[in-house]
Amino acid sequence: MVTHIWTVSKVDDFLANEAKGTKVVGAQSLKEMVSKLKKPQLIILLVKAGQAVDYFIKKLVPLLDIGDIIIDGGNSEYRDTTRQCQDLKAKGILFVGNGVSGGEEGESCCDWVGDEGAGHFVKMAHNGTEYGDMQLICEAYHLMKDVLGMAQDKMAQAFEDWNKTELDSFLIEITANILKFQGADGKHLLPKIRDSAGQKGMGKWTTISALEYGIPVTLIGEAVFARCLSSLKDGRIQASKKLKGPQKFQFDGDKKSFLEDIQNVPLHFQDRLLCSRLYAAKAGSHRCIPRKDKGCSAVENHQDSWWWAVSTGVQAGIPMPCFVTALSFYDKYRHEMLPANLIQAQRDSFGAHTYELLAKPGQFIHTNWTGHGGSVSSSSYNA
Structure with a gap:
């Protein structure tokens, strides 16, 4: 059940401050707002995904005419957008799913990627990729702080330096700025922030969609679970008092060299490689594929750094x-032969699910492994 408390105080405050001296006008109700719009009437919704979107559409539809347009600029689940497109089309009203991104700074780019829920699907996959990138950056920060013992300003400088390399990105840039930021007391703000990460569903939806399409976006899934685990703050506080990590580890290597190893960990490989396939699966967009090629090259050039950074971090707990x-x-993807042949044999042994031979792909076979079964097998398919 959605409960709405109507208030116009924010409208009044905005008109009196940020919008003062501009052509922005306010309204005291949805009816008044719609009456102020030119034909065809164009309305942009920026509200919480789910029930709130449904609620406002229900309230708006009686006020609109055939040919009017509603744009959902929030982070809606793409199936909801598809449903709204179809429902409103029957009423003669156009509906556009157009996820907006960029925070306070905003972004100056917009593109049409497909009908119905395609726009919100791409926004979902974009944000899911961002989940992975953010968690990777946080893990690099953790290694700098707790393995190398770097001061916060030194870490900020490292991220600034990285942003001048192939790692140049918005997230690396803001990470450097966050690490440098000081509050009114002259002390760094970051260490004071509670280490319990929130989420609004985009990473979860990306992971669910990846499972539905059979695409192994394990990095994004782990990033979602990392946020879930971070929210168990009270339990972690209790566990930290009883569960001790490695007691003897002390980094005695070359700190500058190890920092370079962390930098060389290809921050954008797996998520971009697989999200390019996820984009293509739904929206027919191949825009991320060039990034995939660059990512594979980065991995090949710096894989020793990756293995060393991970093994050192594991030893340090x-x-x-x-x-x-x-x-x-990456290690699975580069292996020509994986132990999945044993999984197939197990599946066939306990459930007659069949398997293929390397020499005869596409031909599904069942074997009587125990000598007590028969030749009857189940059909072969992938769910």
Whole structure:
């Protein structure tokens, strides 16, 4: 059940401050707002995904005419957008799913990627990729802080330096700024922030969609679980008093060299490689594929650094779910032969699910492994 408390105080405050001296006008109700719009009427919703979107559409539809347009600029689940498109089309009203991104700074780019829920699907996959990138950056920060013992200003400088390399990105840039930021007391703000990360569903939806399409986006999944685990703050406080990590570890290597190893961990490999396939699966967009090629090259050139950074962090007891899962994905992907042949044999042995031979792909076979079964097998398919 959605409970709405109507208030216009924020409208009044905005008109009296940020919008003062501009052509921005306010309204005291949805009816008044719609009456102020030119034909065809165009309305942009920026509200919480889910029930709130449904609620406002329900309230708006009686006030609109055929040919009017509603744009959902929030982070809606793409299936909801598809449903709204179809429902409103029957009423003669156009609906556009257009996820907006960029925070206070905003972004000056916009593109059409497909009908119905395609726009919100791409926004979902974009944000899911961001989950992975953010967690990887956080794990690099953790290694700098707790393995190398770097001061915060030194870490900020490292991220600034990285942003002048192939790691140049918005997230690396803001990380450097966050590490430098000081509050009114002249002390760094970051160490005072509670280490319990929130989320609004985009990473979870990306992971669910990846499972539905059979795409192993394990890095994004681990990033979602890392946020879930971070929210168990009270339990972690209790556990930290009883569960001790490695007691004898002390980093005695070359700190500058290890920092370079952390930098060389390809922060954008697995998530971008697989999200390019996820984009293509739904929206027919191949925009991320060039990034995939660059990512594979980065991995090949710096894989020794990756293995060393991960192994050192593991010895130090540093949690690195995304570093580790990305490395595991890479090591699996580069192997011509994986032990999945044993899984297929197990499935056929206990459930007659069949298997293929290397020499005869596409031909599914069942074997009577115990001598007590028969030749009857189940059909072969992938769910």
